[in-house]
Amino acid sequence: MSTIVQxxxxxxxxxxxxxxxxxxxxxxxxxxxxxxxxxxxxxGSGKSTMMNIIGCLDRPTAGRYxxxxxxxxxLPDNELARIRNQKLGFVFQQFHLLSxxxxxxxVMLPMIYAGxxxxxxxxxxxxxxxxxxxxxxxxNKPTQLxxxxxxxxxxxRAIVNRPVVLLADEPTGALDSTTTEEIxxxxxxxxxxxxxxxxxxxxxxxxxxxxxxIWFKDGQVLESxxxxxxxxxxxxx
Amino acid sequence: xxxxxxxxxxxxxxxxxxxxxxxxxxxxxxxNASVIAMIGIGQGAQRLASExxxxxxxxxxxxxxxxxxxxxxxxxxxxxxVWDDAKAIAAQVPSVASVxxxxxxxxxxxxxxxxxxxxxxxxxxxYLIVRDFDVAKGRFINNVDLERNTRVAILGxxxxxxxxxxxxxxxxxxxxxxxxxEVVGVLQAKGSFLGNNxxxxxxxxxxxxxxxxxxxxxxFGLDLTFISISAVNEANIPAxxxxxxxxxxxxxxxxxxxxxxxxxxxxxxxxxxTITGGLTALLAAIAxxxxxxxxxxxxxxxxxxxSERTQEIGLRKAIGASEQDILMQFMIEAxxxxxxxxxxxxxxxxGGILLVAAFSPLQAVVSPVxxxxxxxxxxxxxxxxxxxxxxxxxxxxxxxxxRSA
Numbered sequence: 170m171s172t173i174v175q176x177x178x179x180x181x182x183x184x185x186x187x188x189x190x191x192x193x194x195x196x197x198x199x200x201x202x203x204x205x206x207x208x209x210x211x212x213g214s215g216k217s218t219m220m221n222i223i224g225c226l227d228r229p230t231a232g233r234y235x236x237x238x239x240x241x242x243x244l245p246d247n248e249l250a251r252i253r254n255q256k257l258g259f260v261f262q263q264f265h266l267l268s269x270x271x272x273x274x275x276v277m278l279p280m281i282y283a284g285x286x287x288x289x290x291x292x293x294x295x296x297x298x299x300x301x302x303x304x305x306x307x308x309n310k311p312t313q314l315x316x317x318x319x320x321x322x323x324x325x326r327a328i329v330n331r332p333v334v335l336l337a338d339e340p341t342g343a344l345d346s347t348t349t350e351e352i353x354x355x356x357x358x359x360x361x362x363x364x365x366x367x368x369x370x371x372x373x374x375x376x377x378x379x380x381x382x383i384w385f386k387d388g389q390v391l392e393s394x395x396x397x398x399x400x401x402x403x404x405x406x
Numbered sequence: 407x408x409x410x411x412x413x414x415x416x417x418x419x420x421x422x423x424x425x426x427x428x429x430x431x432x433x434x435x436x437x438n439a440s441v442i443a444m445i446g447i448g449q450g451a452q453r454l455a456s457e458x459x460x461x462x463x464x465x466x467x468x469x470x471x472x473x474x475x476x477x478x479x480x481x482x483x484x485x486x487x488v489w490d491d492a493k494a495i496a497a498q499v500p501s502v503a504s505v506x507x508x509x510x511x512x513x514x515x516x517x518x519x520x521x522x523x524x525x526x527x528x529x530x531x532x533y534l535i536v537r538d539f540d541v542a543k544g545r546f547i548n549n550v551d552l553e554r555n556t557r558v559a560i561l562g563x564x565x566x567x568x569x570x571x572x573x574x575x576x577x578x579x580x581x582x583x584x585x586x587x588e589v590v591g592v593l594q595a596k597g598s599f600l601g602n603n604x605x606x607x608x609x610x611x612x613x614x615x616x617x618x619x620x621x622x623x624x625x626f627g628l629d630l631t632f633i634s635i636s637a638v639n640e641a642n643i644p645a646x647x648x649x650x651x652x653x654x655x656x657x658x659x660x661x662x663x664x665x666x667x668x669x670x671x672x673x674x675x676x677x678x679x680t681i682t683g684g685l686t687a688l689l690a691a692i693a694x695x696x697x698x699x700x701x702x703x704x705x706x707x708x709x710x711x712x713s714e715r716t717q718e719i720g721l722r723k724a725i726g727a728s729e730q731d732i733l734m735q736f737m738i739e740a741x742x743x744x745x746x747x748x749x750x751x752x753x754x755x756x757g758g759i760l761l762v763a764a765f766s767p768l769q770a771v772v773s774p775v776x777x778x779x780x781x782x783x784x785x786x787x788x789x790x791x792x793x794x795x796x797x798x799x800x801x802x803x804x805x806x807x808x809r810s811a
Contacts, residue, residue: 278725330726
C-alpha cells in the first residue's frame with residue numbers, strides 16, 4: 170500500500186500584526202492510496218488550513234510534506250500549480266464552476282492547463298461526466314443545472330486529470346439531504362474504484378460515510394484514525 | 407496553455423458580457439476613428455493645397471519684397487520692388503518667358519448703388535499668360551492702357567455676376583474708390599485658390615493703379631506687391647531663380663542681406679506642406695488623446711473585471727493555472743478589446759473621411775500608414791494598460807480568491 174500524503178511535523182503560523190496564530194502546531198499525518206477519510210474538528214481547529222496545505226494552495230511554515238513521493242513544501246509557485254493540476258482534484262462547497270462555460274467546457278478546463286490535445290480533452294471530459302451521471306447535460310451552462318448537478322460537474326472536473334487524491338472541502342455544505350446522499354454515493358463509488366478521497370466536513374452524518382476520521386483540535390491531530398462510528402463519541406466529549 | 411486556447415477563452419469571456427465589451431471598445435473605436443479621420447482630413451487638405459499650387463503652372467516663380475530675415479526685424483518695409491525690376495527681369499533673364507508685375511489692394515467698388523470691397527489688381531497684359539487666365543468677354547489690359555494710364559477695368563467673373571447679373575457689362579462705368587472706370591472685359595471663371603476666390607477681383611492697368619488709385623510710389627519707382635514670372639520650361643526654373651536673384655541683387659545694390667525673396671512653386675509647396683503637415687500633426691495629437699482615454703477605459707474595465715472574477719481566478723489557480731497563465735489570459739483580453747476597437751475604429755474613421763470628402767472639396771486620403779499605426783498603437787495601448795490589471799489578477803492568493811463571495 171503506497172503512501173499518497175505524508176505530513177511530518179507541519180506547522181503553520183499566521184502573523185496578523187502583533188497577534189500570532191498557530192493554525193497548525195506540529196501535525197504528523199499519513200494518507201495511503203485508496204483511503205477514504207474525513208477531516209473533522211471545530212471551526213478554528215485548523216482543518217481548513219490543513220486542507221489548503223494538502224491541496225498545495227498554501228505552504229507550511231515548517232515541516233515536510235510529501236505528496237505521491239514528491240517533497241512539495243519547497244517547490245516554487247509554478248511547480249505547485251503543476252502539482253495541483255496533475256496530482257490533485259478539488260471539490261468546493263460553492264462548486265466554483267465558470268458561468269460562461271458549459272458543463273463540458275468546465276470539465277475540460279484542467280486539461281487545457283495540462284496541455285491535453287483537444288480531441289482527447291473532449292473524450293475524457295465526456296467520460297468524466299458520464300461517470301457522475303451527467304451525460305445528458307454536456308451542453309448546459311451552470312445556471313441551467315441544479316445544485317447537485319453543479320457539484321457533480323465539479324467532481325467530474327476534479328477527477329478528469331486522474332489525480333492521486335481527491336480533496337473535498339465541505340462538498341455537501343450547500344446541498345439538501347437528498348442531494349447530499351447522491352453526492353456522497355459518487356464519492357463512495359470513486360473510492361471503491363481506487364480513488365483516494367480526503368474530505369473536510371463538520372457534519373457527523375457525512376463523516377460516517379467515510380472509512381477513517383481524522384479529528385483536529387487546536388491545530389493538532391487529536392485522533393488520526395478514528396472509526397466513523399465513534400464520531401458521535403468524540404464530538405460529545 | 408497555448409495562444410489559441412487563451413484567445414478562445416478570451417473570446418468566450420468577452421462575448422459573455424457583450425454590453426460591457428461594446429462600451430469598453432467604444433473608447434478605442436472613437437480614439438482610432440478620430441486619429442484616422444484627422445490624419446486623413448489633414449492629408450486631404452495638404453493634397454488640395456498642393457494641387458492648387460500646381461494648378462498655377464509648374465513654371466511659375468514669385469518675387470516678393472522683403473526677406474524672411476528682414477520680415478522678422480521690421481513690420482514696416484519700404485516698397486523696394488519696382489516695375490523697373492520686373493522690366494529688367496523680362497529683358498535680361500534668358501530663362502524667363504513672361505513677367506507679370508502685380509500691385510494689389512482691397513478697395514471698395516460701386517456700381518448702381520451696389521457696393522463691394524474686392525481685390526483691385528494693377529497689372530500688365532502678361533498677367534493672363536503667367537497666371538493662365540482667359541478672357542470671357544471683351545479684352546484684357548493692353549500696352550496702350552499702360553502708356554496712357556487709361557481708366558479701364560476688367561472684371562473677375564464673380565464681380566461681374568454680382569454687379570450686372572447676366573447683363574453685358576462692357577462699356578458700363580464702375581467706380582473704384584469713387585473714381586470712374588470703364589469696364590472693357592470679363593474674365594473666365596477660375597474657381598477658388600486656397601479658399602481665396604480668384605474670380606472676386608477687378609483688374610486695372612498697373613500704371614493707372616499707381617497714378618489714379620493708391621498713388622503710392624516708392625523712391626525707387628513704381629512699387630509692386632509682387633512679381634509673377636513664368637520660366638521658359640520646368641527645367642529652367644533653378645536657372646531662372648538664380649539669374650533673377652543675381653539681377654535683383656545687382657539692381658538693389660545688395661551687400662549683405664537680400665531685400666527681396668524669390669520663391670519657386672516648389673518652395674511654396676514646401677511651405678504649404680510644412681503648415682498643413684503641422685496642422686495634421688496637431689489634429690492627430692488631439693485625436694491621440696482620445697485614444698489614450700480609451701486605453702484608460704480598458705484598464706478601468708479590466709480592473710473591475712479582475713475584482714469581479716476573483717473567484718474564477720482562484721478556481722483557475724486551484725486547478726492548475728500558473729501565474730503566467732492568468733497573466734496571459736487577462737493580457738489577451740485587454741489586447742483583444744483594444745485591437746478589435748482599433749479595427750472597428752479604423753472602419754469608422756475611413757467612413758468619416760469618405761463622408762467629409764463627399765460633402766467638401768477635400769479629397770479622401772486613406773493613409774495605410776495611419777491605419778497600421780492606429781491599430782498597432784491601440785494594440786500596444788491594450789498591452790500597456792492591460793499589464794497592471796493582469797498582474798493584479800496573477801498575484802491573487804488562490805485561498806483568499808476562492809473564499810471571496
